[in-house]
Amino acid sequence: MKEGLVLRQARGIYVAVRHSPSEAYTLAHVARRVPDAVFCLLTALRFHGLTTQSPAEVWIAMPGKARRPRLDYPRLRVARFSGLALTEGIEERRVEGVAIRVYSAAKTVADCFKYRNKVGIDVAVEALRDFSRKHRGGAIELSRFARICRVSRVMQPYLDAIA
Numbered sequence: 001m002k003e004g005l006v007l008r009q010a011r012g013i014y015v016a017v018r019h020s021p022s023e024a025y026t027l028a029h030v031a032r033r034v035p036d037a038v039f040c041l042l043t044a045l046r047f048h049g050l051t052t053q054s055p056a057e058v059w060i061a062m063p064g065k066a067r068r069p070r071l072d073y074p075r076l077r078v079a080r081f082s083g084l085a086l087t088e089g090i091e092e093r094r095v096e097g098v099a100i101r102v103y104s105a106a107k108t109v110a111d112c113f114k115y116r117n118k119v120g121i122d123v124a125v126e127a128l129r130d131f132s133r134k135h136r137g138g139a140i141e142l143s144r145f146a147r148i149c150r151v152s153r154v155m156q157p158y159l160d161a162i163a
Contacts (some may be wrong), residue, residue, distance in 0.1 A: 015060070016133050024047070024095040024096060025095075025096055025113045026058060026069055026074050027039060027043070027058070027095050027102075028095045028096040028097070028098035028100065028101050029048070029074070029087045030058050030060065030071070030074065030076070031098050031099065031100040031101070032093075032098055033069065033071055034060065034069045034071070034076075036062065036066070037061070037062060037069070037101070038047035038060065038061045038062075038086075038090055038102065038103060039059065039060060039100065039101065039102040039103070040057050040059050040060060040061040040079055040081075040102075040103050040108065040111055040117060041059040041060075041061075041077075041108065041111055041112060041115060041118075041119055042055035042077060042102045042123070043055055043058050043059040043060070043102075044059070044102050044105075044108040044111075045112065045127050047074055047102050047125070048102075048104075048105040048107065048108060049103060049134070050108070050126075050128075050130040050134070051123065051126060051127055051130065052107070052126070055077075056075065057075040057076060057077040058074050058075070058076055058077065059076075059077045059078075059079060060076055060077070060079070061078075061079050061080075061081045061086060061103070062078055062079075062081070062119070063078065063080070063081065063082065063086060064081075066089050079111075079118070081117060084148045085111075085148055085149055087150075088104065088107065088145070088148055089103050089104045089107030089108075089145055090102070090103060090104075091103070091104050095137045104118075104141070104145075105135060105138070106131065106133055106135070106138050106141040106142045106144075106145050107145045107148075107149075108127070109124070109127045109128050109131045109142060109145075110142065110145035110146045110148070110149040110151055110155070111145075111149060112124035112127050112128075112129055113128075113146070113149070113151040113154050113155050114149040114150070116154075125158055128155070128158055128159070128162065129162055132153060139159075140153075158160050
């Protein structure tokens, strides 16, 4: 650190001076600071390439009574999940050498319909359209998560319109 080769970005997080951060660098940073968090909604959509939106905050899912993490950077948006909606559909990936937890593409689309008042119905419909285009055989998985999130009836008209 004295030679200026490494910078301290936050408690326990150091980066090389010449490091050019990728888009997912922020996800790795949050995963290090909040290991229990699962990336969800707009952040997960962006991770899976299912949206044109670029969220200003990092969306994370946490249990209903968990303490909200305090980070100076980046801004966090916490969505409260419980039961199977919290524990099902989590994928572990590696981003910049850090293990992150993110909801699967199908689970994320179902979550967008569940939280359509927060993210917007247009975002949810766009995610559904992109998901059906990218994941041709994903209808069974999508319907499973729609049942878990209790949005099957909400999603059905949009599924019929796309098919």
